Amino acid sequence: MSKEKVKIERQSMPHQEAAERIQNFSEVALGYNEEQALLEASRCLDCKKPTCMEGCPVEVDIPVFIKHIKAKEYQMAIDAIKMKNNLPAICGRVCPQENQCEKHCVLGKKFTPVAIGRLERFAADWEFKQPSETRENNKGKSGKKVAVVGSGPAGLTAAADLAMFGYQVTVFEALHTAGGVLVYGIPEFRLPKAIVEREIQGIKQLGVEIRTNMVVGAVNTIDELMKNGFDAVFIGTGAGLPNFMQIPGENLNGVYSANEFLTRTNLMKGYLFPEYLTPIRIGKKVAVIGAGNVAMDSARTALRLGAEESYIIYRRSDKEMPARGEEIEHAREEGVKFRLLTSPVEIIGDEKGWVKALKCQRFELGEADESGRRRPVAIPGSEYEMEMDTVVMAIGQGPNPLVPRTTPDLQLNRHGNIIADETSGQTSKKGVFAGGDIVTGAATVIQAMGAGKKAARAIHEYLSN
Amino acid sequence: MFEIIRKETLAEGIKLFEVAAPEIAKKAEPGQFIILRKDERGERIPLTIADFDRNLGILVLIFQEVGRSTKELGCMEVGDKILDLAGPLGRASEIEEYGRVVCIGGGVGIAPVYPITRALNNADNEVISIIGARSADQLILKDKMAEISHQLYIASDDGTIGQKGFVTDVLAKLLADEVKIDLIVAIGPLPMMQAVSEVSRPFGVKTTVSMNPIMVDGTGMCGACRVAVGDKTKFACVDGPEFDGHKVDWDLAIKRSRMFLAEEKQAIEHSCFGGECQCQKKK
Numbered sequence: 001m002s003k004e005k006v007k008i009e010r011q012s013m014p015h016q017e018a019a020e021r022i023q024n025f026s027e028v029a030l031g032y033n034e035e036q037a038l039l040e041a042s043r044c045l046d047c048k049k050p051t052c053m054e055g056c057p058v059e060v061d062i063p064v065f066i067k068h069i070k071a072k073e074y075q076m077a078i079d080a081i082k083m084k085n086n087l088p089a090i091c092g093r094v095c096p097q098e099n100q101c102e103k104h105c106v107l108g109k110k111f112t113p114v115a116i117g118r119l120e121r122f123a124a125d126w127e128f129k130q131p132s133e134t135r136e137n138n139k140g141k142s143g144k145k146v147a148v149v150g151s152g153p154a155g156l157t158a159a160a161d162l163a164m165f166g167y168q169v170t171v172f173e174a175l176h177t178a179g180g181v182l183v184y185g186i187p188e189f190r191l192p193k194a195i196v197e198r199e200i201q202g203i204k205q206l207g208v209e210i211r212t213n214m215v216v217g218a219v220n221t222i223d224e225l226m227k228n229g230f231d232a233v234f235i236g237t238g239a240g241l242p243n244f245m246q247i248p249g250e251n252l253n254g255v256y257s258a259n260e261f262l263t264r265t266n267l268m269k270g271y272l273f274p275e276y277l278t279p280i281r282i283g284k285k286v287a288v289i290g291a292g293n294v295a296m297d298s299a300r301t302a303l304r305l306g307a308e309e310s311y312i313i314y315r316r317s318d319k320e321m322p323a324r325g326e327e328i329e330h331a332r333e334e335g336v337k338f339r340l341l342t343s344p345v346e347i348i349g350d351e352k353g354w355v356k357a358l359k360c361q362r363f364e365l366g367e368a369d370e371s372g373r374r375r376p377v378a379i380p381g382s383e384y385e386m387e388m389d390t391v392v393m394a395i396g397q398g399p400n401p402l403v404p405r406t407t408p409d410l411q412l413n414r415h416g417n418i419i420a421d422e423t424s425g426q427t428s429k430k431g432v433f434a435g436g437d438i439v440t441g442a443a444t445v446i447q448a449m450g451a452g453k454k455a456a457r458a459i460h461e462y463l464s465n
Numbered sequence: 466m467f468e469i470i471r472k473e474t475l476a477e478g479i480k481l482f483e484v485a486a487p488e489i490a491k492k493a494e495p496g497q498f499i500i501l502r503k504d505e506r507g508e509r510i511p512l513t514i515a516d517f518d519r520n521l522g523i524l525v526l527i528f529q530e531v532g533r534s535t536k537e538l539g540c541m542e543v544g545d546k547i548l549d550l551a552g553p554l555g556r557a558s559e560i561e562e563y564g565r566v567v568c569i570g571g572g573v574g575i576a577p578v579y580p581i582t583r584a585l586n587n588a589d590n591e592v593i594s595i596i597g598a599r600s601a602d603q604l605i606l607k608d609k610m611a612e613i614s615h616q617l618y619i620a621s622d623d624g625t626i627g628q629k630g631f632v633t634d635v636l637a638k639l640l641a642d643e644v645k646i647d648l649i650v651a652i653g654p655l656p657m658m659q660a661v662s663e664v665s666r667p668f669g670v671k672t673t674v675s676m677n678p679i680m681v682d683g684t685g686m687c688g689a690c691r692v693a694v695g696d697k698t699k700f701a702c703v704d705g706p707e708f709d710g711h712k713v714d715w716d717l718a719i720k721r722s723r724m725f726l727a728e729e730k731q732a733i734e735h736s737c738f739g740g741e742c743q744c745q746k747k748k
């Protein structure tokens with residue numbers, strides 16, 4: 001290992017300062033400038049056996065794209081990434097890199113890993129600044145049609161790849177805007193909607209038709225799509241059904257699912273109310289239940305909407321928090337308060353039906369469970385109340401039942417997820433493939449994209465025979 | 466984009482739109498609704514499919530101008546286009562031959578009860594309809610309801626049409642007179658549906674109501690539309706909107722409908738409706 005290279009420190013990400021950024025919804029992390037990108041890229045050892053690639057669910061050729069950055073061949077860098085990943089500006093921002101590519105970087109063993117995600121973002125953002133060239137449009141070359149249900153990362157990736165294979169692709173999206181969780185869930189300050197929009201424009205340029213306001217299962221069914229000329233269907237409807245805890249007081253005014261809270265804010269632009277007409281009520285004290293990305297996004301959104309105090313309430317300890325490390329750190333910097341080893345047992349309301357307080361119980365860590373994490377055990381008699389105006393439930397989502405309900409021959413597991421082959425996405429129904437959160441349960445953007453990619457390949461194979 | 470083909474003012478503040486939405490019209494069934502967003506800044510508002518023509522590809526929407534979104538919608542004219550419209554959402558009404566059914570519509574609730582009443586009539590039920598409004602000039606769809614009902618009762622708060630009083634007074638009398646009723650369907654303001662359920666409860670007559678909680682997506686994604694039914698929490702947009710009126714937690718439903726009262730006021734004050742609106746003055 002050359003000494004010089006490791007002497008250069010991992011470049012830190014320029015960002016808006018905490019005090020300033022909680023006053024706005026603009027992006028927190030600002031991206032490397034060219035100098036930082038070159039320095040960071042120079043840290044990469046260009047390994048013969050690049051272990052980093054093992055950690056990337058879509059196998060981005062990491063040493064190659066970084067080598068192009070080093071040589072200032074930015075177009076070639078982005079081209080190399082796009083061979084495997086259609087949405088680099090998004091993945092570079094939201095991938096949990098510390099558990100994926102960067103976790104496997106050899107430099108991470110002794111030093112800090114190469115900031116692969118940040119470099120990926122740099123290359124993608126560079127491309128956006130170039131005059132856009134029209135992408136090749138293979139539309140309908142093969143003469144066959146494929147329907148894609150849902151326009152989240154799984155659906156968009158499948159659609160783009162299928163279009164490049166030469167199929168005529170139509171995406172059906174239930175909401176009025178395409179993008180899935182990327183537009184309704186993940187907040188503007190972490191993933192600017194303009195970026196999602198540009199990525200979607202790129203996919204449209206490939207000849208993909210995106211039809212919004214089309215609720216499959218209501219306006220048409222999978223069977224009707226097949227009957228009406230689609231040769232294959234990909235289902236990427238996500239995990240959109242919010243879980244509640246089934247504790248008393250959950251239907252009080254001021255209790256939102258994270259989905260409702262974030263949709264009102266992001267998709268409907270509630271933070272611009274009354275310029276935009278969708279209201280969001282927040283109060284002074286907000287408790288968010290859960291500690292995943294969804295919970296961090298909700299707690300940080302609450303501060304930006306004007307909450308004076310925003311709490312994360314989580315049953316386990318900080319080691320088990322499933323959110324990306326960077327988001328937890330950002331939340332802490334912004335003043336989100338963490339109440340760990342704590343879980344709500346009741347939401348208490350006033351006489352008008354509004355949240356007044358949250359009754360919590362303390363937990364301690366017991367034996368490890370089957371996932372290897374130590375199981376939280378309630379401490380008897382440890383209940384206490386916290387005054388609260390708003391409670392946001394961010395304890396996970398289940399699969400949306402609209403499509404399965406209207407497609408009886410689609411096999412589901414006991415959680416209601418669609419059963420699909422891991423390598424092909426093939427479901428129990430001929431010509432129907434599925435991938436993303438609807439199959440795996442709530443996971444990550446890049447995993448959903450990986451599933452979309454595999455399914456596109458399998459659909460291509462299926463339709464070529 | 467969804468073009469408005471026809472517009473009619475049915476009563477002060479109650480408007481009817483015929484909208485071109487062929488794909489939705491093809492699948493629409495009585496009891497279902499759509500969600501629309503008028504323009505880029507608009508909120509997603511649910512409206513019942515008051516009627517549909519599969520051949521012409523048309524949906525009929527009837528709405529009361531209660532707040533900023535419905536008032537702005539009411540300002541749209543024939544030829545204007547609604548930006549987003551999705552549906553048909555919710556479960557369709559269960560239409561069977563029950564025997565004798567009573568269909569009750571209160572205020573703008575007469576609009577959604579109409580297609581259900583017609584379907585029940587077509588399914589060979591004996592249909593008794595009870596419709597009510599504040600006063601004669603607020604009563605909509607009287608003739609259309611008459612066409613599809615074996616008997617039609619009318620009630621108005623001020624007695625300017627039909628009998629003076631509430632629709633529940635008529636229902637209570639029918640039940641007291643031991644008229645055998647197999648099913649009651651009631652749609653209207655929450656207090657009306659609650660009152661109907663209370664009147665029918667002691668008689669054990671199945672009472673179906675259509676809940677209209679605050680919604681956002683209408684696809685089961687947000688949970689804003691929670692209603693407590695029996696000991697379960699349901700999402701009205703995918704599990705309903707129709708539920709057993711005897712099991713609904715009315716107190717909760719009424720409290721939840723007031724969740725954004727302060728913001729609704731603010732929205733109006735912020736709009737031209739707070740002051741002198743051009744399109745409102747025209748009328």
Ligand SMILES: Cc1cc2nc3c(=O)[nH]c(=O)nc-3n(C[C@H](O)[C@H](O)[C@H](O)COP(=O)(O)OP(=O)(O)OC[C@H]3O[C@@H](n4cnc5c(N)ncnc54)[C@H](O)[C@@H]3O)c2cc1C
Nearest residue numbers: 150152153154174180181185216238436437443444445448
């Ligand atoms: C708030 C939040 C923050 C997150 N943060 C991160 C992060 O930082 N990093 C990360 O990797 N992952 C993150 N995730 C997880 C990640 O977003 C998801 O795993 C990913 O979006 C799943 O993609 P998908 O394509 O399977 O589904 P989705 O993104 O859920 O998209 C599904 C789409 O299908 C549509 N649909 C559903 N039913 C129908 C129907 N019947 N007809 C038509 N359309 C339908 C939906 O409207 C939606 O647009 C986050 C999730 C949330 C909610």
Ligand SMILES: Cc1cc2nc3c(=O)[nH]c(=O)nc-3n(C[C@H](O)[C@H](O)[C@H](O)COP(=O)(O)OP(=O)(O)OC[C@H]3O[C@@H](n4cnc5c(N)ncnc54)[C@H](O)[C@@H]3O)c2cc1C
Nearest residue numbers: 510511512513528529532533534535677678679680722729
């Ligand atoms: C399934 C369903 C079907 C409906 N069908 C009809 C119909 O056919 N005709 C009709 O006139 N009205 C109908 N409504 C009610 C209609 O959606 C509301 O009147 C409308 O959204 C009010 O918006 P606003 O901005 O004008 O009023 P606001 O001032 O915002 O609110 C007035 C009242 O309407 C209710 N409301 C507010 N926002 C929503 C929302 N997003 N979703 C539901 N209710 C809300 C609240 O209880 C509020 O107090 C229906 C509602 C549902 C849920």
Ligand code: SF4
Nearest residue numbers: 056091095100101117
């Ligand atoms: S797509 Fe995600 S996991 Fe793969 S290299 Fe890029 S940041 Fe890493």
Ligand code: SF4
Nearest residue numbers: 044045047052105106
């Ligand atoms: S493992 Fe690390 S150092 Fe090696 S090629 Fe990958 S990013 Fe570069």
Ligand code: FES
Nearest residue numbers: 683685687688702
């Ligand atoms: S309106 Fe969102 S779940 Fe029913």
